[in-house]
Every structure is written in C-alpha cells, then in structure tokens.
Amino acid sequence: MQEAKKQLRKEIIEARLELSPEEVTAKSEKIIRKLVSLPVYRQAGTIMTYVAFNNEVETRGLIKHSLAEGKKVYVPVTRTKEKRLVPAEIFGLEDLVPGTWGILEPKPECLRPRDPRDIDLVVVPGVAFDKEGNRLGYGGGYYDRFLSKLRGDCCFVALCYQLQIRDDVYTEVHDQPVHMVITEEQVIG
Numbered sequence: 001m002q003e004a005k006k007q008l009r010k011e012i013i014e015a016r017l018e019l020s021p022e023e024v025t026a027k028s029e030k031i032i033r034k035l036v037s038l039p040v041y042r043q044a045g046t047i048m049t050y051v052a053f054n055n056e057v058e059t060r061g062l063i064k065h066s067l068a069e070g071k072k073v074y075v076p077v078t079r080t081k082e083k084r085l086v087p088a089e090i091f092g093l094e095d096l097v098p099g100t101w102g103i104l105e106p107k108p109e110c111l112r113p114r115d116p117r118d119i120d121l122v123v124v125p126g127v128a129f130d131k132e133g134n135r136l137g138y139g140g141g142y143y144d145r146f147l148s149k150l151r152g153d154c155c156f157v158a159l160c161y162q163l164q165i166r167d168d169v170y171t172e173v174h175d176q177p178v179h180m181v182i183t184e185e186q187v188i189g
Contacts, residue, residue, distance in 0.1 A: 019055055028058035031159050038187070040179075045071060046118050048073075050125040057161065059159070073089065076088075083141065083145070085143065087114050087116050088111055096110075122150065124178050125138075131181075162185045165183060
C-alpha cells in the first residue's frame with residue numbers, strides 16, 4: 001500500500017503543478033465561492049486554514065474574506081521536532097513569511113498560538129480525496145494528529161481540484177477523514 005500511496009502522491013502533485021496560474025486562480029475562486037456560501041462556513045466564528053503552496057487551491061482570498069467578515073483566522077505553524085501543528089491567529093496576510101518547507105507562517109513577532117478547541121471549521125490541505133472524505137496527505141501525519149484532537153463538532157473541509165478526486169486514496173487506520181470536499185465542480189459531503 002505504501003508504494004501505491006507514494007505513486008498516487010507523485011501523480012497528483014505533478015498534475016497539480018501542470019495547472020497554469022490562470023487555471024489555479026479561476027478554479028480556486030470557484031471553490032472559495034462555494035465554501036463561503038455554505039452554512040457551515042457562515043456559522044463558523046473561528047476558522048483555521050492552510051496557506052496555499054505548490055499550486056494548492058489558493059486560500060489567500062479566503063483569509064481576506066474571512067477577516068473582512070470578522071471571523072478569527074488561524075493558520076498552522078509546523079513544529080517539525082514535535083511533529084505537530086500549532087494553530088496561530090493572524091490579523092492579515094502581512095503577518096506571514098515563508099516558514100517550514102517554504103510555506104507561509106506567522107512572523108515570529110506575529111506568532112499568536114491559540115487553543116485548537118476554539119476552532120469551528122478547519123480547511124484541510126491534501127494531495128487526493130475520495131468521495132467518502134478520505135484523504136491522502138503529504139505523508140507526515142501532521143493533520144491526522146491535529147484533527148484527532150479537535151472538538152467533535154468542528155467541521156473539516158477539504159479544498160481541492162476535481163483532478164484530485166480518486167476512487168481509492170489508500171486509507172489507513174490513523175487517517176482522519178474530512179466532512180466535506182469542495183472542488184470547482186462539486187461539493188461532496
């Protein structure tokens with residue numbers, strides 16, 4: 001199974017990287033419009049979202065929109081030594097600089113760690129998803145460990161391109177599924 005997961009990761013990441021900047025922008029805008037129209041988003045007072053990297057669905061517009069609506073916005077800070085994510089509140093995109101693996105994280109002077117139990121909705125990244133909400137991540141287990149510690153009523157939403165939806169993402173026991181997957185073509189869940 002590990003070899004199949006590795007191959008699927010490679011295939012999807014390559015396909016995602018082939019998307020033009022215009023395609024990423026257009027598809028991301030459609031996906032974000034779908035998300036912000038959903039009751040689960042509108043009712044959330046505090047959201048945590050990844051900051052897009054390597055042609056993932058772009059989340060900067062979501063961050064700006066959420067802050068403008070008065071929502072609290074957290075982004076993950078990666079603690080590689082402890083193999084965990086720490087949610088940190090941001091007040092604007094200017095709080096962010098490249099951090100672990102070049103992914104944007106709060107500047108040291110803007111680091112505001114927050115209690116994960118305050119989060120109402122988590123926007124989860126991933127490489128591939130199936131129609132049951134199972135997720136193939138990047139292989140570090142950071143999100144699986146993090147999601148398992150959140151409140152039972154916290155909603156997990158994955159944003160991805162239709163090309164990332166697969167019949168089998170080789171789920172294992174420790175994998176945490178998402179409640180909803182949103183692509184440019186559909187809302188699943």
